Amino acid sequence: xxxxxxxxxxxxxxxxxxxxxxxxxxxxxxxxxxxxxxxxxxxxxxxxxxxxxxxxxxxxxxxxxxxxxxxxxxxxxxxxxxxxxxxxxxxxxxxxxxxxxxxxxxxxxxxxxxxxxxxxxxxxxxxxxxxxxxxxxxxxxxxxxxxxxxxxxxxxxxxxxxxxxxxxxxxxxxxxxxxxxxxxxxxxxxxxxxxxxxxxxxxxxxxxxxxxxxxxxxxxxxxxxxxxxxxxxxxxxxxxxxxxxxxxxxxxxxxxxxxxxxxxxxxxxxxxxxxxxxxx
Amino acid sequence: xxxxxxxxxxxxxxxxxxxxxxxxxxxxxxxxxxxxxxxxxxxxxxxxxxxxxxxxxxxxxxxxxxxxxxxxxxxxxxxxxxxxxxxxxxxxxxxxxxxxxxxxxxxxxxxxxxxxxxxxxxxxxxxxxxxxxxxxxxxxxxxxxxxxxxxxxxxxxxxxxxxxxxxxxxxxxxxxxxxxxxxxxxxxxxxxxxxxxxxxxxxxxxxxxxxxxxxxxxxxxxxxxxxxxxxxxxxxxxxxxxxxxxxxxxxxxxxxxxxxxxxxxxxxxxxxxxxxxxxxxxxxxxxxxxxxxxxxxxxxxxxxxxxxxxxxxxxxxxxxxxxxxxxxxxxxxxxxxxxxxxxxxxxxxxxxxxxxxxxxxxxxxxxxxxxxxxxxxxxxxxxxxxxx
Numbered sequence: 001x002x003x004x005x006x007x008x009x010x011x012x013x014x015x016x017x018x019x020x021x022x023x024x025x026x027x028x029x030x031x032x033x034x035x036x037x038x039x040x041x042x043x044x045x046x047x048x049x050x051x052x053x054x055x056x057x058x059x060x061x062x063x064x065x066x067x068x069x070x071x072x073x074x075x076x077x078x079x080x081x082x083x084x085x086x087x088x089x090x091x092x093x094x095x096x097x098x099x100x101x102x103x104x105x106x107x108x109x110x111x112x113x114x115x116x117x118x119x120x121x122x123x124x125x126x127x128x129x130x131x132x133x134x135x136x137x138x139x140x141x142x143x144x145x146x147x148x149x150x151x152x153x154x155x156x157x158x159x160x161x162x163x164x165x166x167x168x169x170x171x172x173x174x175x176x177x178x179x180x181x182x183x184x185x186x187x188x189x190x191x192x193x194x195x196x197x198x199x200x201x202x203x204x205x206x207x208x209x210x211x212x213x214x215x216x217x218x219x220x221x222x223x224x225x226x227x228x229x230x231x232x233x234x235x236x237x238x239x240x241x242x243x244x245x246x247x248x249x250x251x252x253x254x255x256x257x258x259x260x261x262x263x264x265x266x267x268x269x270x271x272x273x274x275x276x277x278x279x280x
Numbered sequence: 281x282x283x284x285x286x287x288x289x290x291x292x293x294x295x296x297x298x299x300x301x302x303x304x305x306x307x308x309x310x311x312x313x314x315x316x317x318x319x320x321x322x323x324x325x326x327x328x329x330x331x332x333x334x335x336x337x338x339x340x341x342x343x344x345x346x347x348x349x350x351x352x353x354x355x356x357x358x359x360x361x362x363x364x365x366x367x368x369x370x371x372x373x374x375x376x377x378x379x380x381x382x383x384x385x386x387x388x389x390x391x392x393x394x395x396x397x398x399x400x401x402x403x404x405x406x407x408x409x410x411x412x413x414x415x416x417x418x419x420x421x422x423x424x425x426x427x428x429x430x431x432x433x434x435x436x437x438x439x440x441x442x443x444x445x446x447x448x449x450x451x452x453x454x455x456x457x458x459x460x461x462x463x464x465x466x467x468x469x470x471x472x473x474x475x476x477x478x479x480x481x482x483x484x485x486x487x488x489x490x491x492x493x494x495x496x497x498x499x500x501x502x503x504x505x506x507x508x509x510x511x512x513x514x515x516x517x518x519x520x521x522x523x524x525x526x527x528x529x530x531x532x533x534x535x536x537x538x539x540x541x542x543x544x545x546x547x548x549x550x551x552x553x554x555x556x557x558x559x560x561x562x563x564x565x566x567x568x569x570x571x572x573x574x575x576x577x578x579x580x581x582x583x584x585x586x587x588x589x590x591x592x593x594x595x596x597x598x599x600x601x602x603x604x605x606x607x608x609x610x611x612x613x614x615x616x617x618x619x620x621x622x623x624x625x626x627x628x629x630x631x632x633x634x635x636x637x638x639x640x641x642x643x644x645x646x647x648x649x650x651x652x653x654x655x656x657x658x659x660x661x662x663x664x665x666x667x668x
Contacts (some may be wrong), residue, residue: 001568009404011517011528012492012493013530015528023602029462033660045511045512045513045514045515048510048511050357050465053520056633058301060517060527060529061517064492064515065515066511066516067516067517067518068357068360068510068517068518068519069382069517069518069519069521069529070353070383070520071353071379071383071520072351072355074351074353074380075352077345077349077351077352077353077354077357078353078354079356079357079358080317080343080350080357081315081353081354081355081356081357081358081359081360081361081365082357082358082360082510083357084315084341084354084357084358084359084362085341085357085358085359085360085361085362085363086362086462086509086510086511087317089361089510090509106346106347106350107346108352110345110346110350138464147568169545186464202619216429257476260364261340263336263343266336267336267339269336270333270336270337271336271337271339274337278513
């Protein structure tokens with residue numbers, strides 16, 4: 001049943017094989033997205049997937065929706081133009097941790113602040129895969145990368161806390177080890193009228209794994225399973241017990257002034273202001 | 281808030297005494313402008329302000345983005361939904377927009393980019409006049425790419441060329457750069473806005489194909505493939521990667537070369553439709569001034585003074601800067617003894633003029649790059665000196 005939904009949405013004249021490595025989590029996220037979209041009942045023709053640059057940003061190429069594979073870091077900016085240009089569309093941004101939070105960091109916080117009705121899925125594997133393993137803004141302090149041979153000395157971003165603090169309507173974190181919950185979060189994000197962020201914990205075995213000696217893809221999946229803990233469960237744990245844990249679940253779910261709806265009010269106001277003057 | 285007023289003449293046309301920046305938005309609206317994304321930068325800021333007030337009046341959208349890069353991206357996104365979109369900036373912002381201008385060029389996304397030039401490099405002389413972005417407008421984004429650049433020399437020409445910029449952009453599915461300068465942008469002149477019945481407004485051609493399986497967004501059977509807006513009946517992919525006719529990434533030589541050839545050919549084969557020059561008293565001229573933008577006004581002043589003194593000076597105004605009017609320059613230069621190229625930079629378009637003149641006639645630059653206009657007297661002095 002699940003498989004048929006995903007197959008139904010693959011591009012008819014597909015450009016396969018895909019570029020992803022064995023053990024990569026991107027495929028799990030993409031299939032969760034497709035299932036989530038199916039369950040929202042949104043018309044396929046009215047969905048636009050937008051991505052930037054990186055391994056994860058190739059995801060829209062493989063599925064049968066209108067899609068824009070843009071420039072590095074700018075997916076949210078392209079998406080903002082699409083959504084404002086035609087607010088009827090369901091606009092979903094697929095982006096990596098480097099794409100969204102380093103080169104695209106400014107667009108990310110401003111999209112949250114603007115609270116425009118776009119759903120953003122962050123394929124968060126803590127590393128730049130396509131370029132060969134440089135450290136990303138979500139790489140944990142102390143981890144190793146092609147550009148951190150002595151270990152990462154910078155502090156990492158927490159995507160969810162950042163999104164909550166800057167104004168997103170809906171924020172959740174899922175993991176590829178729990179695709180059912182992930183699908184639910186993405187669905188909730190799409191249905192939220194406002195800016196939604198779904199941060200997804202996933203492994204990058206051939207590159208992150210290589211630099212950090214974290215074992216096979218299966219080992220990395222097991223490690224994610226051990227590290228992730230639901231927000232609810234975490235409430236009963238002490239700070240010591242929570243050390244090294246990654247919280248999953250819904251961080252915030254609030255609906256408030258959405259940008260395109262607010263802009264419609266601007267249009268009404270502007271049209272009223274020219275009632276005495278003939279419009280162009 | 282608007283700082284100008286338009287009145288109606290007897291025929292019902294809107295008339296006003298307005299700045300180039302204000303005229304740009306008014307003309308854009310006639311051309312069908314419905315989306316503007318921008319970021320504040322002098323001397324282009326009035327364009328954004330006027331757009332923010334006027335666009336919602338016609339149901340259009342304005343957004344002030346977080347930076348110049350995202351403004352360009354938002355313009356492309358909006359255009360992909362089928363509406364006419366524009367951004368405006370100046371030197372430093374124009375530099376930042378370049379990567380996405382390349383994306384628009386490769387993906388054949390119609391859009392208009394206004395660059396109100398100010399003196400550079402870097403922050404330069406904020407915000408004094410310059411024409412230093414001639415080459416950046418042509419080659420600012422990386423890689424071979426087609427581009428169209430128009431340059432108005434007066435406020436009425438801002439009206440004319442803004443409409444033309446949208447029309448060319450829609451007709452050829454290509455970004456068009458309106459290369460203004462600080463003086464044209466801030467100078468006030470009388471404009472008469474044409475009635476809609478008096479101007480040709482071109483909209484991009486829309487495909488009649490109704491199945492995603494059959495639609496090729498980058499079909500190479502035609503120079504300008506028909507468009508389908510996102511959210512229409514057709515689902516397809518666009519990408520900054522070199523793509524096949526279906527819009528999917530490719531590195532196959534037999535797909536890369538046809539795409540690159542076609543997007544250049546659509547401009548080259550239509551250069552006569554795109555390239556525009558204006559000749560001022562060139563018929564009997566011995567001396568030719570080649571110029572564009574605000575320097576045309578300086579050149580025309582010098583021409584008048586020179587003719588009063590018996591020197592036969594003519595002006596060839598480059599209205600379209602890119603593609604370069606090489607044939608037109610070639611023809612006019614054959615009948616003169618000397619050519620001077622008047623521009624507010626250290627010599628940019630002069631290289632194209634030299635190329636077109638093919639060494640048959642001396643070509644010399646008359647330049648300023650200190651943030652000030654060239655005085656007609658300065659041009660006249662150079663002419664008189666050389667013609668002694």
